[in-house]
Amino acid sequence: MEVTLLVQAADDAFRILENARGQAVELLNTATKLTSDTRWMEEKKLQAILLGAQKKKSGFQNFVVTFLMLFAFWALLSGKFDTFHLSLGVICSLVVAFMGHDLLFTNVRVGDIRVIVQRFLAYLPWHVYQIVVANFHVAYLALSPKMPISPKIMRFKTKLESDISWVTLANSITLTPGTITIDIEEGEFVVHALSERLADDLNTGEMEDRIAHVFMEADHIYIQDVLDVARIFAEFR
Known part of the structure; x- marks a missing residue:
């Protein structure tokens, strides 16, 4: 018990x-x-x-x-x-x-504005040079007895991403003699070019690349390209 x-x-x-x-x-x-x-x-x-x-x-x-x-x-x-x-x-x-x-600087990190301003100031002399060259070309078209003018409407899809980049590209095109930005819709530019040479110069994409560099859009594009290449090499290994 x-x-x-x-x-x-x-x-x-x-x-x-x-x-x-x-x-x-x-x-x-x-x-x-x-x-x-x-x-x-x-x-x-x-x-x-x-x-x-x-x-x-x-x-x-x-x-x-x-x-x-x-x-x-x-x-x-x-x-x-x-x-x-x-x-x-x-x-x-x-x-x-x-x-x-x-509105001018959207989605910009602290410290990036100084870089953008410096790059934009470096972009201006190049664009002024393009304006001078285009002026001589337009003067040649106007004064040449043959008047070798071949106006055309061209369309291209820009790789630029921000509104300020689009505006800068549109104004740069319009400020360059012989080319005028007619319309922009969802990143697609409609441009009037006075001659085939002016259209070809625009098609090279140099102006677009320089503007992408100014607003630091080319930086992450380059990094993404490097990552894509690295991933491709990794798949083949």
Whole structure:
């Protein structure tokens, strides 16, 4: 009888210990989960703070660069450098930059704007040279007794991705004598060329490549090409 009671008491004790162990494990798992969730929430909160700070810094940088570009353009077109006109230019440039600074530089990382500006300044002399060469060619077409003009409408799909790249390419084409951008629809350009030579020059894609380089679109295209080649070689190995 006493042995039976002892065995029953031992079973009850083991059962109580097992229940306590299960509850302890459950509490430990809950605490671990809460700690993990808290850590995850803290990481997300920190990421949000860093992303917000980055966006603010990028937004301010975009605003400053846009303002400087607009004011320089204002001063260039105005040609008047008295206090009244310069003050008016500053006010107008500030207002426009405040309202549209995120339109000029979209999806641009902090620090990339400086690179874009430097590359754009390097692009301008090349484009000015193209304008001069095209001017001589158009003058030859107009003054030649044979008038070797062969106008044509050409269409091509651009590899450029951003709106600012499209606008830059369209304006570059139109500023070059003998070619005019007629329409852009979903990345397809419709261009009027005055001669076959002008159309061929545009078909080389050099202007498009240079603009892609300016806005850092060629960088990730090159990286993707390298990755594609590496994957092809890996498949043949």
